Amino acid sequence: MPNASPQKTHAAGGVSIALAGSGGSGVMTAGTLLLTAAAGAGYYGLMVRTSGPQIRGGEAAALLRIAPHPIDGLDDRFDALVALDWGNVQRFADEIPLAAHSVVVGEEAEGEAPEIYRASGARYVAVPFKKTAKSIAGSWANMVALGFAGALAGLPREALHEAAKGTLKKAETVAANLAAIDAGVAAAQGVGGVTPLPPPGPRSRARWLISGNEAAGFGAIRGGVRFVAAYPITPATEMLEWMAPALAKIGGALVQAEDELASVNMIVGASYGGVPSLTATAGPGLALMTEGIGLAVASETPIVVVDVMRGGPSTGIPAKSEQGDLAIATQGLHGDAPHLVLAPTSIADCVATTQWAVALAEKLQAPAIVLSDQFLGQSRAVVDRPDELALDAKRIVPEPNAPDYKRYRDTPSGVSPMAVPGNPGTVYTADGLEHSEGGIPSGNVRDHQLQLDKRARKIAQHDYGERWADVEGEGEAAVITFGSASIAAREAVARLAAQGVRVKLIVLRLIAPLRTAELARALDGVSRVLVVEQNHSAQFHRYLRSLADLPARQQSFHRPGPLPLRPGELAETIAAWRNA
Amino acid sequence: MTADAASSLDAFFAAAIAMEEEAAQRYEEFADAMDTHNNAEVASMFRRLAAVEARHADELMAQRGWTALPLMPRIEFEGCEGPETTPADAVHYLMTPWHALSLALANEERAVRFFEQLARSTTDETVRRAALEFKAEEEEHVVLVREWMGRVEKPPVDWAVDPDPPRYTD
Amino acid sequence: MDLAEAPARAPRTAAAYKSSYKPIWCPGCGDFSVLSAITKALAKLDLTPENVAVVSGIGCSSRIPAYTSCYGFHGVHGRALAAATGLKVARPDLTVLVTGGDGDGYSIGGNHFLHACRRNVDLTYVVMDNHVYGMTKGQPSPTTEPDWDSKLSPGGTGVRAFHPLVIALASGANFVARAFSGDPNGTAEVIAQAIVHPGFSFVEVLSPCVTFRPEQRDWKDAVHPAPVEATDDPARAARRIMTDDGFNLGVLYKGNRAPYKGYPAPARAGVADLEKEFEL
Numbered sequence A: 001m002p003n004a005s006p007q008k009t010h011a012a013g014g015v016s017i018a019l020a021g022s023g024g025s026g027v028m029t030a031g032t033l034l035l036t037a038a039a040g041a042g043y044y045g046l047m048v049r050t051s052g053p054q055i056r057g058g059e060a061a062a063l064l065r066i067a068p069h070p071i072d073g074l075d076d077r078f079d080a081l082v083a084l085d086w087g088n089v090q091r092f093a094d095e096i097p098l099a100a101h102s103v104v105v106g107e108e109a110e111g112e113a114p115e116i117y118r119a120s121g122a123r124y125v126a127v128p129f130k131k132t133a134k135s136i137a138g139s140w141a142n143m144v145a146l147g148f149a150g151a152l153a154g155l156p157r158e159a160l161h162e163a164a165k166g167t168l169k170k171a172e173t174v175a176a177n178l179a180a181i182d183a184g185v186a187a188a189q190g191v192g193g194v195t196p197l198p199p200p201g202p203r204s205r206a207r208w209l210i211s212g213n214e215a216a217g218f219g220a221i222r223g224g225v226r227f228v229a230a231y232p233i234t235p236a237t238e239m240l241e242w243m244a245p246a247l248a249k250i251g252g253a254l255v256q257a258e259d260e261l262a263s264v265n266m267i268v269g270a271s272y273g274g275v276p277s278l279t280a281t282a283g284p285g286l287a288l289m290t291e292g293i294g295l296a297v298a299s300e301t302p303i304v305v306v307d308v309m310r311g312g313p314s315t316g317i318p319a320k321s322e323q324g325d326l327a328i329a330t331q332g333l334h335g336d337a338p339h340l341v342l343a344p345t346s347i348a349d350c351v352a353t354t355q356w357a358v359a360l361a362e363k364l365q366a367p368a369i370v371l372s373d374q375f376l377g378q379s380r381a382v383v384d385r386p387d388e389l390a391l392d393a394k395r396i397v398p399e400p401n402a403p404d405y406k407r408y409r410d411t412p413s414g415v416s417p418m419a420v421p422g423n424p425g426t427v428y429t430a431d432g433l434e435h436s437e438g439g440i441p442s443g444n445v446r447d448h449q450l451q452l453d454k455r456a457r458k459i460a461q462h463d464y465g466e467r468w469a470d471v472e473g474e475g476e477a478a479v480i481t482f483g484s485a486s487i488a489a490r491e492a493v494a495r496l497a498a499q500g501v502r503v504k505l506i507v508l509r510l511i512a513p514l515r516t517a518e519l520a521r522a523l524d525g526v527s528r529v530l531v532v533e534q535n536h537s538a539q540f541h542r543y544l545r546s547l548a549d550l551p552a553r554q555q556s557f558h559r560p561g562p563l564p565l566r567p568g569e570l571a572e573t574i575a576a577w578r579n580a
Numbered sequence B: 001m002t003a004d005a006a007s008s009l010d011a012f013f014a015a016a017i018a019m020e021e022e023a024a025q026r027y028e029e030f031a032d033a034m035d036t037h038n039n040a041e042v043a044s045m046f047r048r049l050a051a052v053e054a055r056h057a058d059e060l061m062a063q064r065g066w067t068a069l070p071l072m073p074r075i076e077f078e079g080c081e082g083p084e085t086t087p088a089d090a091v092h093y094l095m096t097p098w099h100a101l102s103l104a105l106a107n108e109e110r111a112v113r114f115f116e117q118l119a120r121s122t123t124d125e126t127v128r129r130a131a132l133e134f135k136a137e138e139e140e141h142v143v144l145v146r147e148w149m150g151r152v153e154k155p156p157v158d159w160a161v162d163p164d165p166p167r168y169t170d
Numbered sequence C: 001m002d003l004a005e006a007p008a009r010a011p012r013t014a015a016a017y018k019s020s021y022k023p024i025w026c027p028g029c030g031d032f033s034v035l036s037a038i039t040k041a042l043a044k045l046d047l048t049p050e051n052v053a054v055v056s057g058i059g060c061s062s063r064i065p066a067y068t069s070c071y072g073f074h075g076v077h078g079r080a081l082a083a084a085t086g087l088k089v090a091r092p093d094l095t096v097l098v099t100g101g102d103g104d105g106y107s108i109g110g111n112h113f114l115h116a117c118r119r120n121v122d123l124t125y126v127v128m129d130n131h132v133y134g135m136t137k138g139q140p141s142p143t144t145e146p147d148w149d150s151k152l153s154p155g156g157t158g159v160r161a162f163h164p165l166v167i168a169l170a171s172g173a174n175f176v177a178r179a180f181s182g183d184p185n186g187t188a189e190v191i192a193q194a195i196v197h198p199g200f201s202f203v204e205v206l207s208p209c210v211t212f213r214p215e216q217r218d219w220k221d222a223v224h225p226a227p228v229e230a231t232d233d234p235a236r237a238a239r240r241i242m243t244d245d246g247f248n249l250g251v252l253y254k255g256n257r258a259p260y261k262g263y264p265a266p267a268r269a270g271v272a273d274l275e276k277e278f279e280l
């Protein structure tokens, strides 16, 4: 893909730097400190991790983008690649695209950069990271690289120092590594290739440094979740690891289940006990959970399942992002099983959308699946503190000794009070078997119809408000997208807008139930749509077509992982499609 | 058998009442199960038997002036349960009233043996006299049930044949 | 608690723990007596019905929850222990009983069985073992004899039967007992002890399926009370269980392993405190 105007993209998109090296080189630590330093200096930023398949010692890269304005996704090109060694780093060539203006910085002792990086026309600069570190007793090469990369980006030396001091413990280590950072800063003088960041704007509100997995976990807790059961799986594990101590602090609990069949049933059991409950998993786990999610539908038990999507099917590509679970999340349950599917639109939005999922599940007594993905989950960003949402998450429960209590009573809203064990006079048995209003198993035609209608009605008729989607811009051409794909799409649309090309953007946050009337309103005046998603079979486009009246002129842009969708590739696609 | 029942007249009565109650409950349970399985005839037979046992227990309670049992004896005789209790697995959904009565007969006969043995084993004279009295009463029941059996139809040889296979309900 | 000293006049009778909904089991099924034993055990302990939850999977035996006057959860096949674990950890104040069959517990739910034993959450698990899948019309289960002929496995499976008590013991269950549905009072006694005993208590109840295994009616002649008291030594218990005839009734092992520790502790912080680690 030709890079039409790298300078312009660069100017609009901040600085992009990749740090790479083999296991033990400390590039991830350097990357994290670079992001922390940027945050300390008043910038926004994002760090995406990528690594080889080895558990320890494999090649790894930290992909950073830093800017004075909020950053949700990666840019098209990296301005600089700083490598501490070249052992297998060529594996990341697709993930670290370079441009002619880019600079490739390599360890002097390692010789030339691999051909695959030089092919971009990027300039090569050799730096003696290791020798420099050796000359400062007690210092590490990755700190020299940190100083070098920080200086390239134009970050103040003090910010780099502060970031390092925040993690280093021993006084002599601190002194040595501050000196190493300074040596790196000195080595970067005059290298060029990267336009240094302009000064940051004033900080108008508090900022957080957070990953999407942490954000989803925090949003869940804000929403009231106090019980989690789960089985570890990449890339959901960090969410669980963050939640375990957090729940313990606030009086909740997390159980490591023996498998996903157990975890989903455990949260159904806990929620039946009145405690808002959640599990997190990835595609293989979601597949195992579908029977249990069906149980939550039938027994009307609120649960939240966060699916941090990865490349599929099967074990697929565990640590790479893909939006391939949309079909199973929306259509994968057996029987007629109305439920909720939501998708956060950015790392920061993982807080709000997961909180909303909890609120909807509790309110509607139904399972909610949250489609996060590896990109959102495992990337870390500087974000404005997400607002506290005033969401009504109250589960409707009966009074003690409520007269003539029927757990599954047919109500106008479809939601019926759910007794919690311990409440006197409202004893009932929750059941996955079809049942009467009183909860007695029944295969009766009337009971089945009534309960199916009730469960469908409560989901369909709820007032979901404005949050169902972000509808931005105007135009007769609209891009419809969801989840992390929306990040590159939004940037592409903004770039086109800057060129005077008007495109409407519709980012769905509530995938199911599809708000067909609201979508029709959003599409008012739109004569053609482009549906953008990251998977191989256009699952989102097919889903929309099956339920909504899209304009006759419609096109799909879908591409599987593992590479992220790039704003430039989408801007070009959208421009070409619009001019067609 | 519990040694307790032979120890005092109160203990004896408690045991006798408990065994009647247990027997009544089992008949009730059978009656419900037969109702569920559309065997109304046998259901009503079991309900009558349950009523007889329950009435008997009530009478004994009244006789002692009790409103609740002073102790909860566990009586086992020729098995794990009380002498008048029908084993839970002795029923079948296609059984006939004759079968129900033959179960009742076995229970009454067991009760006779129970009181007989109790009378023999006790050292308490009041208990011995009561046990013999109860034994005589149970013997009367045996006769009554036998007569009753004579009035109901004998089951055909193929009473348990069901041409349809069991249903799947999973 | 010494059960011999249980109050002579229980304020609640067993009947108070039965619902008005009538079982659909085949007349003669052992599960009737297990239901009765459970209600007797609850009466013996005089537990408040709404503070007891009965959780099950799928199978004839799994129908028990709705037949009680307690809160019930009738979940999916094989996952009762998982649902109960979630419920008990989230609500440690409740008494949680889990009921089901040998297919539900040892086959499709086998993994949960192992882990429930080792996790040692304070649950009481009552399995009605009839060595057959009753509800699906008589297929062999993990406890079925290898030569038992059936439509699905003509001539038998040829696969040796699973030994649930040994597995439970080896996996860490804190209480292991065998009972027989034909002895509802004895079963009630054992279940009451199981409820009172801390940690995961496993009660295997031999409960005949008169429809698909009518020969199990003979079990009443085979069972006998265990000749010795329960031990707290797992090695001794294992030897006894491995060498008994399978009809040895009573509490066979009563351990003193510390129960699960992961119950929620009082809150030390509020949600707002959690934000601090993200703040720049």
Ligand SMILES: Cc1ncc(C[n+]2csc(CCOP(=O)(O)OP(=O)(O)O)c2C)c(N)n1
Pocket (backbone or CB within 6 Å): B170, C058, C059, C060, C061, C062, C077, C100, C101, C102, C103, C104, C105, C128, C130, C132, C133, C134, C135, C136, C141, C209
């Ligand atoms: C996932 C799933 N697979 C299969 C079934 C069908 N099924 C229902 S009950 C059952 C076996 C029941 O046997 P057991 O647990 O021994 O109970 P019993 O009926 O003998 O009491 C099976 C296989 C199901 N309900 N769900």
Ligand code: SF4
Pocket (backbone or CB within 6 Å): C024, C025, C026, C028, C029, C030, C031, C060, C061, C130, C134, C135, C208, C209, C210, C211, C212
């Ligand atoms: S099929 Fe067997 S287990 Fe099921 S109810 Fe009938 S007798 Fe009981």
